[in-house]
Structure formats: C-alpha cells, structure tokens
Amino acid sequence: MxxxxxxxxxxxxxxxxxxxxxxxxAATVLNFDDLSDGALPAQYGGLDWSQSFLSFSDPMLFPAHSGDRLLATDWSATNDTSTIRFNQAATFQGAWFSGYEDAAVSFALFYQGQQVGSSALLQPGSTPAFLASGYAGLVDEVRVHSAAHGGFGMDDFTFTAAVPxxxxxxxxxxxxxxxxxxxxxxxx
Structure with a gap:
C-alpha cells in the first residue's frame, strides 16, 4: 500500500x-396523539410533566399542529407550576401553540437550577405557530410562561437528548x- x-x-x-x-x-417530537383526555401519564415521553398539564382535543378552540391532540395547562396553573423536567440533559428546540391572543406564551429554560435562557413571546392564534426556544445549550427544565394559563394548546414538543x-x-x-x-x- x-x-x-x-x-x-x-x-x-x-x-x-x-x-x-x-x-x-434525531430530535424527539411529542405530538400527544396517543393520549386520552386528562392528566398525562407519569414520565410521558421520558419527561416529568407537572400536574398542571392536561391532554385534550378541541380543533375548533385550539387546533393541533399535527394530529388532533395537544396539551394545555389548567386555568389555575402558574408560570412556576407549568414545568417540564427532562430526565437527562437535552437541547430543547420548541413547540407549536394555538389559542387565545391574550394567552401570550414564552419559555424559561433552566439547567442545574439556574435559568440559562428564555424564548421570545408568542401570541397564539387560531393557526398553530412555532415558538422556538431561542437557546442551543443544554437544559433540564422548561417552564411555560403565559399571561393566561388554560388559554393555549401546545403541540409537537421537540427536543434532542444530549446523551448518545x-x-x-x-x-x-x-x-x-x-x-x-x-x-x-x-x-x-
């Protein structure tokens, strides 16, 4: 040779x-179409969802981005209680939202107890729109902030696990x- x-x-x-x-x-996209109405199962999609998140289907009120099912927080949820915890660090790309215009949503991103980023503010509407996380680093917790919890639906929650x-x-x-x-x- x-x-x-x-x-x-x-x-x-x-x-x-x-x-x-x-x-x-490859990115994991949770579209929630395999769920029934009500609370999410523990560790759904390998994530720890707060008790504030509910699965539902109402295409007239909040159309889904894909399929026919999405998540919402209940009306009593707060920015601190609408938390999604990752079992392992990941990069979070974002999710699709539809809902009432006064239910503006954003993400607060955390890693090891410290806030590391936040997304832009999205005013949902009758057509689903993507809200990017705005942060490319690792996170282990995402909080959904809103002016009116219960007034939006979230679909196609997208993240990539950091561990090969x-x-x-x-x-x-x-x-x-x-x-x-x-x-x-x-x-x-």
Missing amino acids: SRQANHWGCALALAFTLIAPLAGH EPGTYALMLAGLGAVAFFARRRQA
Whole structure:
C-alpha cells in the first residue's frame, strides 16, 4: 500500500471517529396523539410533566399542529407550576401553540437550577405557530410562561437528548478500531 493511500485511510478513519458521535441524535417530537383526555401519564415521553398539564382535543378552540391532540395547562396553573423536567440533559428546540391572543406564551429554560435562557413571546392564534426556544445549550427544565394559563394548546414538543444512543457508541468504537487497524498497518 502506498504511503499516500495509507494517509487517506487514516484520515478517513479519523473523520469517521469524529463524526460518529453526531450520528443518531434525531430530535424527539411529542405530538400527544396517543393520549386520552386528562392528566398525562407519569414520565410521558421520558419527561416529568407537572400536574398542571392536561391532554385534550378541541380543533375548533385550539387546533393541533399535527394530529388532533395537544396539551394545555389548567386555568389555575402558574408560570412556576407549568414545568417540564427532562430526565437527562437535552437541547430543547420548541413547540407549536394555538389559542387565545391574550394567552401570550414564552419559555424559561433552566439547567442545574439556574435559568440559562428564555424564548421570545408568542401570541397564539387560531393557526398553530412555532415558538422556538431561542437557546442551543443544554437544559433540564422548561417552564411555560403565559399571561393566561388554560388559554393555549401546545403541540409537537421537540427536543434532542444530549446523551448518545447505544448505536452511536458502537459507531464510535468502530471508528476507533479502524484508526487502530490503520496505525498498526502503518507500523508494520
């Protein structure tokens, strides 16, 4: 094998090793269509939802972005009680909202007990609109703030787990094995 081909092989293996941890990080989108009316099950979607969130379907009042079901907070909810806790750190992309215009919503984002970010303010309407988190770092808690809890519906809650999936580790090990293989061949 030529010296140039060997360098290309090492470079390819190294690139594979560096890219492998990025594989398998698909976003999770919770659309709530598998739920019945009422409170969410404990740990729904791998998240810890406060007791303020309820699943419902009322396309005339609050149309869903996808499917026919969404979440709302009850009218007695507060900004502090409308909390969603992640079981592992994640990046949170945002969610879709519809509802009353006076029920303006925003997100407060927390990591290890400290607020790390907040979203823009969205005034929901009869057509679902996406509210981006506005923060690309890790979070472990999201609070939904609103001027009128109970006056909005939330759909397609989107996040990406920060911890690689088992398949990602397998790809990374395969890449490291390829680097070791090429390094041994180079020494021989």
